[in-house]
Amino acid sequence: MALFVMKFGGSSVGDVERMQRVAKRIVEKKLDGHQCVVVVSAMGDTTDDLIDKAKLLNSTPPAREMDMLLTTGEQISVSLLSIAVHQLGHEAVSYTGWQAGFLTDQTHGKARIVDIDPARVKQSLDNGQIVIVAGFQGASDAGEITTLGRGGSDTTAVALAAAIQADVCEIYTDVDGIYSTDPRLVRCARKLNEISYDEMLELAHLGAAVLHPRAVEYAKHNKVCLVVRSSFNHNEGTTVKEEAVMEQGVVVSGIAYDKNVARISIMGVPDEPGVLATVFGKLADASIDVDIIVQSGVQDGTADFSFTTALDDRERALQVIESFRPQVPYHNVSSEVDLIKISIVGAGMVSHPGVAAKMFEVISKLGISIKMVSTSEIKVSCVISNYQLAEVVRALHTAYGLDTVEDVFVGGPQDRR
Numbered sequence: 001m002a003l004f005v006m007k008f009g010g011s012s013v014g015d016v017e018r019m020q021r022v023a024k025r026i027v028e029k030k031l032d033g034h035q036c037v038v039v040v041s042a043m044g045d046t047t048d049d050l051i052d053k054a055k056l057l058n059s060t061p062p063a064r065e066m067d068m069l070l071t072t073g074e075q076i077s078v079s080l081l082s083i084a085v086h087q088l089g090h091e092a093v094s095y096t097g098w099q100a101g102f103l104t105d106q107t108h109g110k111a112r113i114v115d116i117d118p119a120r121v122k123q124s125l126d127n128g129q130i131v132i133v134a135g136f137q138g139a140s141d142a143g144e145i146t147t148l149g150r151g152g153s154d155t156t157a158v159a160l161a162a163a164i165q166a167d168v169c170e171i172y173t174d175v176d177g178i179y180s181t182d183p184r185l186v187r188c189a190r191k192l193n194e195i196s197y198d199e200m201l202e203l204a205h206l207g208a209a210v211l212h213p214r215a216v217e218y219a220k221h222n223k224v225c226l227v228v229r230s231s232f233n234h235n236e237g238t239t240v241k242e243e244a245v246m247e248q249g250v251v252v253s254g255i256a257y258d259k260n261v262a263r264i265s266i267m268g269v270p271d272e273p274g275v276l277a278t279v280f281g282k283l284a285d286a287s288i289d290v291d292i293i294v295q296s297g298v299q300d301g302t303a304d305f306s307f308t309t310a311l312d313d314r315e316r317a318l319q320v321i322e323s324f325r326p327q328v329p330y331h332n333v334s335s336e337v338d339l340i341k342i343s344i345v346g347a348g349m350v351s352h353p354g355v356a357a358k359m360f361e362v363i364s365k366l367g368i369s370i371k372m373v374s375t376s377e378i379k380v381s382c383v384i385s386n387y388q389l390a391e392v393v394r395a396l397h398t399a400y401g402l403d404t405v406e407d408v409f410v411g412g413p414q415d416r417r
């Protein structure tokens, strides 16, 4: 007997038939002699629909009320799923995040888990019940309901798996596992049997939507054995673990892309000590995440630099930059959108020279200029303009020897988060 956490994304429970299929899948696991804790997302596009409704009423809805609203999506899923399991003749019990013991900080909309007290979950397991927990939510110690950020149900699943020392945390989705790149873009993408936490972390941060980055961080930190697999078939899936076995000659494991990029350039900043600290300190104070930073030539005592940020943060970043102009005078500021950050990731890069050079060559052969570059031990990212995305991804996929002959079957509509 093993203890499983099984997480089902929104598309896996998108309608009543799918809900029934998930219920059967859980019961199957139970009949195999295992204990099951299930984490579910809101059905289909529920979360997006609720956000749209709120925005019709108020373009800047209060964060607390948004959490109140969005958590209902998961509450619908868990109760319906439990009802479906009962119909199959098995005992199930559904819990909200706070009933399952998720204590978070107060940050509405992107709360962090502070502690988990899984006493009720364990008690129900001991009673032989299937436990179904609402993903993406918790409560602060002031008793306020919070959410963990879009895509946060993955984090719920992994954190719960760590808290109850589950043997495996399975993330069920609409594709067979983690692919070398987005199979919707490259039909001959390859499914990876294994991938390391570090590679997965990079890929998740760099735009591969299949797993939430914080969930991977949690898994790495707590050494949770994570398996990503399809809810539409019984294929084996991808295991995310400490060290993955690398296929012979494969240096790059995955290619990710992120459309959520804006570039901001500040020209003619005084070239003095402390200026960069002030600029990025102010941006950090405004909770604006800055990604790639490039400083270009220093001339006449002034420097130019650019950085990238999320599209949503662009306006605010420009306001912050305007606000410190009296303290840090500069010539001008500009911003650019319609960009894409494309990244190659692979643990094998460390020991193979020329991996980045190949990426630059492939991109330049397509006649595309690279605007920014950033690297780490296991990744290289390039910012380019957006309009040839599919072509670039395909060319890189081929260049790094990742193409397979098969066509990937994509089971259903994409898990949105």
Ligand code: ASP
Pocket: 009, 010, 041, 042, 047, 048, 073, 135, 136, 149, 150, 151, 152, 153, 154, 417
């Ligand atoms: N329903 C939430 C979202 O769409 C959480 C999740 O699906 O993981 O972001």
Ligand code: MG
Pocket: 009, 151, 154, 209, 210, 211, 212, 415, 416, 417
């Ligand atoms: Mg997801």
